Amino acid sequence: MYEEVKTILARQLRIAPERVTLDAQIKRDLGADSVDILQLLMRLEDDYGITIPDQELAKFETVNDVVTFLDNLPK
Amino acid sequence: MIKIIIDCFGGDHSPEANVEGALAAMTNMPDLHFILTGDEATLQNYLKTKSYDTSRLEIVHAPEVIGCDERPIDVIRLKKESSMIKAIRLLRDRDDINAMVSTGSTGALVAAALTRIGRVKGVIRPAFCPILPTMDGGIVGICDSGANVEVTPEHLRQFAIMSSLYMEKVYGIEKPRVALLNVGKEAEKGDEIRQKAHFLLSETPEIHFVGNMESRDLLSGNYDVVVCDGFSGNVLVKTTEGTALELLKKLKKDIYSRPIYKLGALLMKRMFMEEKEFMNYQNYGGSVLLGTSKTVVKGHGSSKATAVEKCIEQAYKMETSSLSAKMEEIIMKYEHYEY
Numbered sequence: 001m002y003e004e005v006k007t008i009l010a011r012q013l014r015i016a017p018e019r020v021t022l023d024a025q026i027k028r029d030l031g032a033d034s035v036d037i038l039q040l041l042m043r044l045e046d047d048y049g050i051t052i053p054d055q056e057l058a059k060f061e062t063v064n065d066v067v068t069f070l071d072n073l074p075k
Numbered sequence: 076m077i078k079i080i081i082d083c084f085g086g087d088h089s090p091e092a093n094v095e096g097a098l099a100a101m102t103n104m105p106d107l108h109f110i111l112t113g114d115e116a117t118l119q120n121y122l123k124t125k126s127y128d129t130s131r132l133e134i135v136h137a138p139e140v141i142g143c144d145e146r147p148i149d150v151i152r153l154k155k156e157s158s159m160i161k162a163i164r165l166l167r168d169r170d171d172i173n174a175m176v177s178t179g180s181t182g183a184l185v186a187a188a189l190t191r192i193g194r195v196k197g198v199i200r201p202a203f204c205p206i207l208p209t210m211d212g213g214i215v216g217i218c219d220s221g222a223n224v225e226v227t228p229e230h231l232r233q234f235a236i237m238s239s240l241y242m243e244k245v246y247g248i249e250k251p252r253v254a255l256l257n258v259g260k261e262a263e264k265g266d267e268i269r270q271k272a273h274f275l276l277s278e279t280p281e282i283h284f285v286g287n288m289e290s291r292d293l294l295s296g297n298y299d300v301v302v303c304d305g306f307s308g309n310v311l312v313k314t315t316e317g318t319a320l321e322l323l324k325k326l327k328k329d330i331y332s333r334p335i336y337k338l339g340a341l342l343m344k345r346m347f348m349e350e351k352e353f354m355n356y357q358n359y360g361g362s363v364l365l366g367t368s369k370t371v372v373k374g375h376g377s378s379k380a381t382a383v384e385k386c387i388e389q390a391y392k393m394e395t396s397s398l399s400a401k402m403e404e405i406i407m408k409y410e411h412y413e414y
Contacts (some may be wrong), residue, residue: 033225034224034225035189035223038148038186038189038190039189039190041148042151042191043190045152
C-alpha cells in the first residue's frame with residue numbers, strides 16, 4: 001500500500017518519490033496545498049471505491065496516516 | 076460542429092436564462108449543438124413554447140439541486156445526479172462534447188473541474204480569468220480570480236502564459252500586456268512569492284510582461300491581463316464591481332436630492348445610460364477556467380439570458396481558437412519535475 005500511496009503523491013505533487021517517506025508530513029514536508037489534498041482525496045475515493053469520512057480526513061497528516069487508513073479498509 | 080453542455084439548474088435566473096441563452100446562441104451560431112442538464116420535465120415544459128431546431132438540442136435528466144450552503148466537497152461526492160455534476164461527468168466522458176457553461180456554485184464547479192476533468196499537459200493548476208471593462212473602452216483579464224487561494228511563483232507564471240494566450244486568441248489582442256498584481260510597482264515589492272514571480276515573468280519571452288501593477292490601476296487601460304493568486308484576484312474583482320455599483324447608487328441618490336441636479340441629469344440621461352451599459356457585467360460573459368483539458372465557463376450567479384449567451388460565445392471561441400495546443404507548447408518549455 002505504501003508504494004501505491006508514494007506513487008500517487010509523487011506524481012500529484014511533482015516531487016521525487018524518495019521524498020515520500022512514511023513519516024513525511026503531507027503539507028509541511030511535501031508541500032501539498034488544499035487543492036492537492038482535495039485531488040488526493042478524490043483519487044483515493046475513486047480508486048478504492050470508498051467515501052472517506054471528514055473525521056478520518058482530518059487525521060491525514062503524514063503519509064503513514066493515509067497508508068494505515070487504506071490498510072485498515074475491509075477487504 | 077461544436078457541442079456545449081449547459082448546467083441549467085444553477086444561478087438566480089435558471090433555468091429560464093440558461094435555456095434562453097442557449098436558444099439565442101443557437102440562432103446566431105449555426106454549428107452549435109447543445110445538451111441541457113436539469114430536471115427534464117421542467118426543461119421540456121419550458122421548451123415547448125419555444126421554436127428551435129430540435130435536432131441540435133438534447134436534454135439529460137438531472138433531478139438533484141445543489142443548495143447554496145452546500146460544501147463543494149460534498150457536492151462532488153454526493154450530488155452526482157445534480158445538473159452541474161452530471162454535466163461535468165458527461166463533459167469528461169463524452170468525446171463529442173467540447174465545452175460546458177454553468178452559472179451554479181463557483182466552489183462546487185472549481186472542485187468538480189479540478190478533480191474530474193483533466194488538465195492541459197503541463198498545467199499544474201487551472202485558473203479563472205474573468206474580464207472587466209477598462210476606462211479607455213478596452214478590457215482587462217484577471218487571472219486567477221478564485222480557483223487557487225494558495226499559489227507558487229511557478230503557478231503565477233503559468234497563469235500569465237495561459238491568460239496572455241487567452242486574451243490574444245479569444246479577444247484578438249496582439250501581444251497582450253501582462254502585469255503582476257502587487258503592492259508597488261518596483262520589482263522588489265511584495266512578499267517572496269511575488270518577487271520570485273516577477274523574476275520568472277521577466278524571464279518568459281513568450282509573454283509581454285510589463286511589470287507590477289497596483290490594484291488602483293486595474294481599469295486604467297494600461298494592462299491587458301493581470302496575474303495574481305485566486306484570493307487577491309477574487310477580492311480585486313469584487314471590490315472593483317462593488318465600488319462601481321455603490322458609486323452609481325450614490326450618484327443616483329445625489330441627483331434626486333435637488334431639483335437643479337435632476338434637471339442637469341435629465342440633459343445627461345443618455346450618457347448615464349451608456350455608462351451603465353458599459354459597466355453592466357451581463358455584457359462581458361463569464362469567467363473561463365483556463366488550463367482544463369475541456370473548456371469550462373462559469374457565468375455570474377445572477378446571469379440573465381444575454382450573459383449566458385456571452386458565456387456560450389466565449390466557450391465557442393475557446394474551442395475554435397487552438398488555445399490548448401499553444402498553451403501546452405509554451406508551458407511544456409518550462410515544465411520540470413523533480414524526477
